[in-house]
Amino acid sequence: MxxxxxxxxxxxxxxVADAFNARGGAWRDAAxxxxxxxxxxxxxxxxxxxxxxxxxxxAGPALNDLAxxxxxxxxxxxxxxxxxxxxLPPALMAAVTRGGQPMAVPLNLHEQSLFFWSRAAxxxxxxxxxxxxxxxxxxxxxxxKAQGAIPLALGGQAWQESTLFNSVLASVLGKAxxxxxxxxxDPATILGPGFRLAVEIFGRLRHYVDANSPGRNWNDAAQxxxxxxxxxxxxxxxxxxxxxxxxxxAEVDFSCRVGLRDDLAVVGSDVMAFPRARxxxxxxxxRLLAEVMLDPQxxxxxxxxxxxxxxxxxxPVGDLHPCMRHAAGLMxxxxxxxxxxxxxxxxxxxxxxxxxxxxxxxxxxxSAETMAQRFADVLRTAT
Amino acid sequence: MRERMVExxxxxxxxxxxxxxxxxxxxxxxxxxxxxSRALPIGHWVGAAQYVRLWNNARWTASVENLAGYxxxxxxxxxxxxxxxxxxxxxxxxxxxxxxxxxxxxxxxSMIVAGLVWQWLLNPVVGLQSLFGGAGFAWLSNPRLAIYxxxxxxxxxxxxxxxxxxxxxxxxxxxxxxRAAALDGIPVWRMYVSxxxxxxxxxxxxxxxxxAMAAARVYDLVVAMTNGGPGNATELPAKFVMAYLFVRQxxxxxxxxxxxxxxxxxxLLAVGWAARRAIGR
Numbered sequence: 262m263x264x265x266x267x268x269x270x271x272x273x274x275x276x277v278a279d280a281f282n283a284r285g286g287a288w289r290d291a292a293x294x295x296x297x298x299x300x301x302x303x304x305x306x307x308x309x310x311x312x313x314x315x316x317x318x319x320a321g322p323a324l325n326d327l328a329x330x331x332x333x334x335x336x337x338x339x340x341x342x343x344x345x346x347x348x349l350p351p352a353l354m355a356a357v358t359r360g361g362q363p364m365a366v367p368l369n370l371h372e373q374s375l376f377f378w379s380r381a382a383x384x385x386x387x388x389x390x391x392x393x394x395x396x397x398x399x400x401x402x403x404x405x406k407a408q409g410a411i412p413l414a415l416g417g418q419a420w421q422e423s424t425l426f427n428s429v430l431a432s433v434l435g436k437a438x439x440x441x442x443x444x445x446x447d448p449a450t451i452l453g454p455g456f457r458l459a460v461e462i463f464g465r466l467r468h469y470v471d472a473n474s475p476g477r478n479w480n481d482a483a484q485x486x487x488x489x490x491x492x493x494x495x496x497x498x499x500x501x502x503x504x505x506x507x508x509x510x511a512e513v514d515f516s517c518r519v520g521l522r523d524d525l526a527v528v529g530s531d532v533m534a535f536p537r538a539r540x541x542x543x544x545x546x547x548r549l550l551a552e553v554m555l556d557p558q559x560x561x562x563x564x565x566x567x568x569x570x571x572x573x574x575x576x577p578v579g580d581l582h583p584c585m586r587h588a589a590g591l592m593x594x595x596x597x598x599x600x601x602x603x604x605x606x607x608x609x610x611x612x613x614x615x616x617x618x619x620x621x622x623x624x625x626x627x628s629a630e631t632m633a634q635r636f637a638d639v640l641r642t643a644t
Numbered sequence: 645m646r647e648r649m650v651e652x653x654x655x656x657x658x659x660x661x662x663x664x665x666x667x668x669x670x671x672x673x674x675x676x677x678x679x680x681s682r683a684l685p686i687g688h689w690v691g692a693a694q695y696v697r698l699w700n701n702a703r704w705t706a707s708v709e710n711l712a713g714y715x716x717x718x719x720x721x722x723x724x725x726x727x728x729x730x731x732x733x734x735x736x737x738x739x740x741x742x743x744x745x746x747x748x749x750x751x752x753x754s755m756i757v758a759g760l761v762w763q764w765l766l767n768p769v770v771g772l773q774s775l776f777g778g779a780g781f782a783w784l785s786n787p788r789l790a791i792y793x794x795x796x797x798x799x800x801x802x803x804x805x806x807x808x809x810x811x812x813x814x815x816x817x818x819x820x821x822x823r824a825a826a827l828d829g830i831p832v833w834r835m836y837v838s839x840x841x842x843x844x845x846x847x848x849x850x851x852x853x854x855x856a857m858a859a860a861r862v863y864d865l866v867v868a869m870t871n872g873g874p875g876n877a878t879e880l881p882a883k884f885v886m887a888y889l890f891v892r893q894x895x896x897x898x899x900x901x902x903x904x905x906x907x908x909x910x911x912l913l914a915v916g917w918a919a920r921r922a923i924g925r
Contacts, residue, residue: 297891301889301890304684327683330684330686419873474785475784476871607682608894609682609892611892612887616703619875619876623873623875635702642697
């Protein structure tokens with residue numbers, strides 16, 4: 262059960278299904294439109310005793326409750342590959358491990374702080390290079406604005422605003438500071454000057470979006486940059502498929518950077534969990550599916566069609582999108598990658614952080630101090 | 645006696661169904677609101693902790709405030725427009741049936757469709773704003789006005805219902821009263837305000853009650869129009885419940901919020917019941 266339902270996504274999941282069927286499995290697809298809907302339905306089915314054999318999640322504490330209740334099968338019981346964990350990034354394994362047992366198979370690595378710059382929009386403003394520090398960044402946006410184009414293409418939905426905020430936060434605080442905020446929930450860092458600077462930069466960006474931003478879908482925001490009507494999109498790697506579909510070439514029509522300075526990746530992961538099965542046939546199918554999904558070749562094919570990196574570090578990346586080949590080095594190196602908040606915060610806390618970010622974005626009268634205080638309060642009172 | 649038993653036998657399945665499905669789930673929800681349930685509806689007793697957390701949650705308090713603004717604007721606007729339409733049609737309008745159908749028609753449109761239509765109308769780039777060449781209609785991107793834009797769309801949808809209820813009541817008034825008022829030379833507006841509308845106060849209370857209940861559980865309209873934004877300017881309690889139940893994996897908190905909604909609706913019913921007793925219907 263999963264929510265990969267767009268054209269490109271269907272092709273990607275078909276790569277897994279084909280491999281599964283070729284090895285003697287019988288794939289029964291339960292695609293549900295909408296990530297949230299699929300999660301709700303999956304949990305309802307598990308509670309009702311009609312659990313799907315496999316269910317897609319995002320790596321992180323969203324799995325914890327199910328794992329704690331013994332509703333998921335530990336992956337070690339499914340795979341015959343003894344050292345499979347050593348082929349995956351340690352930070353990712355930590356996010357899917359509960360009670361010392363890995364509870365899901367990581368499928369891919371999503372980079373979620375890509376800066377997409379339209380070369381044509383920059384050229385029209387008389388610029389030939391993408392900015393690499395904040396003063397130059399704002400000078401660039403001002404120049405684009407002066408030309409009458411949209412400097413920043415943003416869909417005014419809470420998760421998109423959070424994606425933008427976390428990208429800014431990672432670029433301002435760097436790896437150590439970012440992890441102090443989201444992994445250690447350190448109040449001193451959140452109330453400190455670095456975090457406040459990130460909030461202020463985020464707030465300044467309000468002046469660079471168009472009036473039509475509220476409620477816009479992410480793919481519509483991507484289309485603005487693809488059509489060169491907007492200069493910058495900050496989005497996850499799934500936006501690459503939109504650029505590819507429009508026939509846009511990396512570093513010719515657009516530039517992609519991992520964060521502002523192209524030096525720190527914010528990485529999330531799609532994972533597959535296996536609810537406890539009731540029949541031997543279902544258990545056999547789960548073992549086969551786990552084996553297929555851990556296969557580096559299958560992971561590679563799934564990633565090639567979907568857009569991200571394969572989760573396994575030993576899977577080939579040679580023919581992936583140039584942007585991802587470029588990002589792979591940063592994403593696979595623990596020193597230049599940080600986990601998305603999804604990896605460390607339970608869904609209710611994550612939602613409340615989204616609320617704070619969205620409220621700050623839509624209320625220019627809220628000060629950066631108030632925002633930081635509210636942010637710290639959410640993490641402090643969360644269990 | 646025998647007949648009584650047979651009657652009871654016929655009603656029993658419906659009664660059991662109502663008790664188990666409606667009352668049962670209500671009791672279960674209230675029970676869950678006192679537990680620490682997260683993704684799954686199992687958890688231990690935590691007393692009123694979820695309620696404390698609920699009322700400390702900025703999104704919940706904003707949702708309650710938004711609901712107050714929405715309900716007030718929506719109920720008033722629906723009532724005023726609905727009553728005006730009813731009065732106009734009551735004046736022996738030509739093509740009355742056609743008008744009545746047209747004005748009632750939005751009520752047949754689902755809230756999702758109404759929300760999408762108004763989202764386009766109020767879109768700052770392609771909507772009314774561009775039609776009238778300038779500013780003044782970008783309500784949906786303004787955090788202060790967005791909730792009233794939603795109320796406007798809601799009232800557009802519901803005014804027809806008020807019209808039908810009030811019109812039916814007006815038609816039921818003894819024609820002699822109108823004739824007497826006309827003979828005495830009372831102006832038309834005076835006749836309605838002082839004579840006719842007070843006579844249909846029962847219908848007005850019923851319409852108000854219906855509107856208030858619709859306001860308390862509004863969900864789809866907001867999802868279609870703004871999805872709660874900008875910021876949390878149009879977040880509403882029903883949406884809060886859905887978010888914590890299905891996305892944010894906190895069944896306990898969602899149940900506490902749902903229980904608050906249940907209390908609010910029960911309160912409305914009690915007020916409506918008292919109001920109808922007070923006016924003797």
